[in-house]
Amino acid sequence: xxxxxxxxxxxxxxxxxxxxxxxxxxxxxxxxxxxxxxxxxxxxxxxxxxxxxxxxxxxxxxxxxxxxxxxxxxxxxxxxxxxxxxxxxxxxxxxxxxxxxxxxxxxxxxxxxxxxxxxxxxxxxxxxxxxxxxxxxxxxxxxxxxxxxxxxxxxxxxxxxxxxxxxxxxxxxxxxxxxxxxxxxxxxxxxxxxxxxxxxxxxxxxxxxxxxxxxxxxxxxxxxxxxxxxxxxxxxxxxxxxxxxxxxxxxxx
Numbered sequence: 411x412x413x414x415x416x417x418x419x420x421x422x423x424x425x426x427x428x429x430x431x432x433x434x435x436x437x438x439x440x441x442x443x444x445x446x447x448x449x450x451x452x453x454x455x456x457x458x459x460x461x462x463x464x465x466x467x468x469x470x471x472x473x474x475x476x477x478x479x480x481x482x483x484x485x486x487x488x489x490x491x492x493x494x495x496x497x498x499x500x501x502x503x504x505x506x507x508x509x510x511x512x513x514x515x516x517x518x519x520x521x522x523x524x525x526x527x528x529x530x531x532x533x534x535x536x537x538x539x540x541x542x543x544x545x546x547x548x549x550x551x552x553x554x555x556x557x558x559x560x561x562x563x564x565x566x567x568x569x570x571x572x573x574x575x576x577x578x579x580x581x582x583x584x585x586x587x588x589x590x591x592x593x594x595x596x597x598x599x600x601x602x603x604x605x606x607x608x609x610x611x612x613x614x615x616x617x618x619x620x621x622x623x624x625x626x627x628x629x630x631x632x633x634x635x636x637x638x639x640x641x642x643x644x645x646x647x648x649x650x651x652x653x654x655x656x657x658x659x660x661x662x663x
Contacts, residue, residue, distance in 0.1 A: 444467075444500065521642050523649065551579070
């Protein structure tokens, strides 16, 4: 091999080495698009500055910093958030999502990081109780596509206890709360922590809770096993760190 040919080969090898190092660096600094519900305080919502914030939003940002990647937080319509994940418009869902058996058929979930139950709220002057509010004679509102809606459908609508027209579905829970305040519906149901935040400062009260023991986890596409493992490692680090208690205190969890 001549000197010029050898020089060319060496240059190619150096260029290839630089390219591979650059690719590895880029992989280490991957940007993952995180889908959230933008109206789901305290887990995920748009703050007064117009930017996403909340318990889950701060959690995933902390994990990203520890694990060496970046995140792009994108509010996404809840009833279309899993289709958005499967269509690769987002890379993960970190927004108080219950890991139901139905959802596990199409996506993979991380380890559980929170457990909730369902709560029912009414106006302060309402004489309803947990039984009468859900007995079928009154209207109940909740967010479309959430587990509260699934529970109401499965346990009240399908058995014929609650007329379908008496179940009012909304794009987000704050809209249901607004209709409850204005007397357009008689009760509203949602995850307990969400309801606690929703009734603060309003003429509303919580009647009680339904013990559903729902487990929150982060959703990813089934084929993204490396991302799943990285998120599990990050969650484990977070829940063992002082940051976990700091976030719980901050958002009164």
